[in-house]
Each structure stands twice: as structure tokens, then as C-alpha cells.
Amino acid sequence: MDVSTDNVGAIRVLRVSGRLxxxxxxxFEAALAPHLLTCTPQGSPLVLEFSGVVYISSVGLRVLxxxxxxxxxxxxxxxxxxxxxxxxxxxxxxxxNLVLTVFPDVAAAAAELYP
Amino acid sequence: MKLVxxxxxxxxxxxxTAPDVRAKIVRALQGAGAIDLADPTAIEAYVDALGFxxxxxxxxxxxxxxxxxGAAEHIVLDLGTGVRALGQQMLARxxxxxxxxxxxxxxxxxxxxIMGLPFFTPVYISGxxxxxxxxxxxxxxxxxxxxxxxxxxxRFDQFxxxxxxxxxxxxxxxxxxxxxxxxHAQRHAGDSYGWRFERAGKCLVYSTDSEHRLEDEEERAGxxxxxxxxDVVVFDAMYSLADAISVKADWGHSSNIVGVELCQxxxxxxxxxxxHEPAYSDRQIxxxxxxxxxxxxxxxxxxxLEVLSAYDGLELSL
Numbered sequence: 001m002d003v004s005t006d007n008v009g010a011i012r013v014l015r016v017s018g019r020l021x022x023x024x025x026x027x028f029e030a031a032l033a034p035h036l037l038t039c040t041p042q043g044s045p046l047v048l049e050f051s052g053v054v055y056i057s058s059v060g061l062r063v064l065x066x067x068x069x070x071x072x073x074x075x076x077x078x079x080x081x082x083x084x085x086x087x088x089x090x091x092x093x094x095x096x097n098l099v100l101t102v103f104p105d106v107a108a109a110a111a112e113l114y115p
Numbered sequence: 116m117k118l119v120x121x122x123x124x125x126x127x128x129x130x131x132t133a134p135d136v137r138a139k140i141v142r143a144l145q146g147a148g149a150i151d152l153a154d155p156t157a158i159e160a161y162v163d164a165l166g167f168x169x170x171x172x173x174x175x176x177x178x179x180x181x182x183x184x185g186a187a188e189h190i191v192l193d194l195g196t197g198v199r200a201l202g203q204q205m206l207a208r209x210x211x212x213x214x215x216x217x218x219x220x221x222x223x224x225x226x227x228x229i230m231g232l233p234f235f236t237p238v239y240i241s242g243x244x245x246x247x248x249x250x251x252x253x254x255x256x257x258x259x260x261x262x263x264x265x266x267x268x269x270r271f272d273q274f275x276x277x278x279x280x281x282x283x284x285x286x287x288x289x290x291x292x293x294x295x296x297x298x299h300a301q302r303h304a305g306d307s308y309g310w311r312f313e314r315a316g317k318c319l320v321y322s323t324d325s326e327h328r329l330e331d332e333e334e335r336a337g338x339x340x341x342x343x344x345x346d347v348v349v350f351d352a353m354y355s356l357a358d359a360i361s362v363k364a365d366w367g368h369s370s371n372i373v374g375v376e377l378c379q380x381x382x383x384x385x386x387x388x389x390x391h392e393p394a395y396s397d398r399q400i401x402x403x404x405x406x407x408x409x410x411x412x413x414x415x416x417x418x419x420l421e422v423l424s425a426y427d428g429l430e431l432s433l
Contacts (some may be wrong), residue, residue, distance in 0.1 A: 094353035
């Protein structure tokens with residue numbers, strides 16, 4: 001699992017790659033944590049770019065759910081973009097597509113989060 | 116070893132309504148135009164080709180399973196409303212004059228898992244022996260209270276069968292008529308316990324009313340060991356994963372996703388999804404089954420896990 005960061009305009013983009021399984025979830029959670037703290041109305045909206053994520057397990061999905069809850073509580077905005085077909089299917093089966101905002105790419109997510 | 120499902124619905128019994136049946140008939144007839152209705156074989160073939168959610172139903176009785184081991188004494192898992200029909204079959208098979216022994220394994224004491232007992236005919240037949248295996252010290256109290264006025268007109272003391280209560284310890288294996296049994300503690304309000312049965316090289320695990328904390332590695336390892344290489348795991352797949360860890364967290368149930376992941380890790384042969392959400396229609400349960408099979412396929416790591424959805428009447432040979 002690897003996470004790199006860049007900015008697209010006012011949007012903070014985290015480009016995630018690899019497997020988000022039971023062995024990687026804690027590292028993913030730790031990598032996400034500092035960016036969640038700044039995902040506030042005064043800080044930067046956050047987009048998780050997932051085109052490099054080849055697999056996500058239940059515990060990886062849990063990290064996303066906790067992130068979304070935290071950001072909602074601090075009135076920030078977060079979205080996920082560019083799911084691979086396999087990960088998109090996992091979102092559908094787990095019903096995470098109903099609780100997390102998913103966009104086809106970073107541009108679409110940025111247009112929604114920071115119009 | 117054979118698994119027979121008598122009740123597979125979670126939380127509360129449900130039944131098909133007239134509109135439900137009508138909708139099934141309408142869906143069936145929509146594709147029947149080309150069938151020769153004068154040909155019974157063609158009709159049968161057409162019905163067999165319909166989806167189970169159209170031509171059948173997953174049923175609505177609450178939790179009750181039976182394990183047929185080939186031994187003389189019977190194994191029953193939970194006493195939900197499905198146990199009534201099991202009792203009727205036992206009576207038809209053995210009659211009232213042939214005393215039988217029933218080993219009942221309780222996951223826990225919530226109503227949907229014990230409410231069938233008053234209608235389990237063998238309890239009213241003298242000579243029958245009912246051995247209740249439980250990890251709850253208060254099991255006898257719960258079953259007696261259920262029979263007490265004003266809840267039911269027949270008191271527990273009026274049962275003709277001989278009752279025995281065996282309070283088991285999780286992790287401590289014991290034997291029942293040649294079958295090795297061990298219990299495993301599970302996360303549920305008031306606690307619940309899974310049961311693992313091994314006999315003649317076959318293994319079945321019954322794990323219902325069990326919530327899984329995804330972040331708890333020790334708990335996960337414990338379940339993987341408990342499920343290890345089982346032929347069948349009957350698993351509480353009541354909710355979607357998103358619901359189970361968000362709006363329904365702490366409700367004491369699990370999901371299809373976690374069931375697949377644990378069974379894959381434990382190299383289980385067959386996962387039987389169980390304790391269906393009472394609000395779900397046959398069509399919804401069929402869709403969940405289809406999606407879960409696809410999930411198993413796309414997450415497969417060399418081990419093939421067969422995924423089924425339990426229904427009232429399902430029989431599965433191990």
C-alpha cells in the first residue's frame with residue numbers, strides 16, 4: 001500500500017495504490033489521519049484517488065467509513081474517485097456505494113467539492 | 116453428516132403475503148407464453164428454470180437447524196419457530212411409542228431462538244429425552260419463563276419429556292453420541308455462542324447472531340481457527356457490511372462480506388448465509404446471494420468457496 005499527496009487547486013488529493021487488506025489497513029489509517037485533521041471548512045476538501053487500489057477488504061472499508069464520519073463531524077468534505085472495476089464491485093456488494101460519495105475521476109470530485 | 120434447515124430467518128418469523136404470492140405468479144407468467152400448457156413435462160421444466168425467488172421462497176421461520184449424523188440421537192440447533200415442523204417430522208417418523216433423545220444446542224436465549232419450544236411436539240411425549248446444551252447458565256430459567264403464565268398456557272413442568280441442561284464452557288470440547296462438539300464465544304447482546312461439530316472427518320460450524328469487530332485482530336484469528344477447514348459454516352449474514360458497521364453497529368449481527376472473508380481465510384468449503392433480515396423479500400435475498408458469489412469470485416486467492424443462502428427446507432450433505 002502506498003499513499004502520495006498532491007493538490008488540485010484547493011483540493012488535497014491522496015493517491016492510494018496497492019492492497020487495502022487486513023495487513024495494510026492500519027498503515028492506511030495512519031497515512032490518512034493528518035489529512036483528515038485539515039479536512040475542515042477552513043482547510044482543504046479531500047479526494048481519495050483510488051485508481052491504483054487493486055483490492056480493499058472489510059477492514060479497509062471500515063477505515064473509509066471512519067474517515068467519512070470524522071470529516072462529516074468537522075463539517076469538511078471528502079470524496080473517493082476513480083475506483084477500479086473490481087473495487088467498484090466491492091463497494092456495490094458491501095453497500096458502501098450508498099454511504100460514501102464516489103466519483104469517476106478526480107476532476108469530477110473536485111468540481112463537486114469545490115465548485 | 117447432513118444439514119437440514121427448518122428455520123433460517125433472523126429476529127422474527129415472517130410469512131409471504133397475498134401480494135407477495137401474486138407478484139411471483141405474475142413474474143412467472145410473464146415468460147410463459149411459449150410454454151405448451153398441455154404438456155406437464157414442459158411446465159415442470161419451465162418452473163425449474165425460474166429463479167428460486169420466483170418459483171420458491173427462502174421461508175420465514177426463525178432459527179432452527181438439524182444435523183443428521185446417522186447416530187441414534189438427534190442434534191437440533193436452536194429452537195426458533197422452525198422446530199415445530201421438525202417435531203412433526205420426528206413424530207411421523209418415529210411415532211409416539213419410540214422414545215428419542217434430542218440434543219439441542221442453543222446459540223443464545225433471545226426469543227427468536229427459543230420461541231418454537233412450546234410447539235415442539237416431542238416435549239409432550241413421555242419417554243423422550245431433551246438435552247439442552249448451552250453456554251448460558253440461565254438457559255433453564257429462560258425456557259421455563261417462556262412457558263409461564265400469562266405467556267403460555269402449558270407450564271414447563273407439564274412437559275412429559277425428560278429435560279436435562281448441560282452448561283458447556285467455550286473452548287472445552289465434549290462428545291455427544293460420537294460427535295465432537297466445541298463452543299465459541301461471540302459478540303452479541305447477552306452473549307451468543309457458535310458451535311462446531313466434527314464427526315467422521317466432516318465438520319459443520321453454526322455461527323449466528325455474531326457481530327465482528329473488524330479492527331480486532333485477536334477476535335478475527337479466533338474465528339478463523341474456529342472455522343478452520345470446515346465443510347460448512349452457517350453464518351449470520353443479516354446485514355450489508357455498510358449497515359453492520361455504521362447504522363446497525365452494536366446490533367449484534369454480521370454481513371455477507373465478513374462471512375466470505377473469514378471463510379476464505381479459514382479455507383472453508385461452503386458458506387451458508389443465514390439469519391436473513393426479516394424485511395428482505397425473496398428477490399432481495401436472491402440478489403444478495405448473487406452479489407456475494409461474485410464477491411467471492413473476485414476476491415478468490417486460489418481457494419474456491421461455495422456460497423449458498425439458507426432457506427427453510429434446504430438439505431445439504433457434507
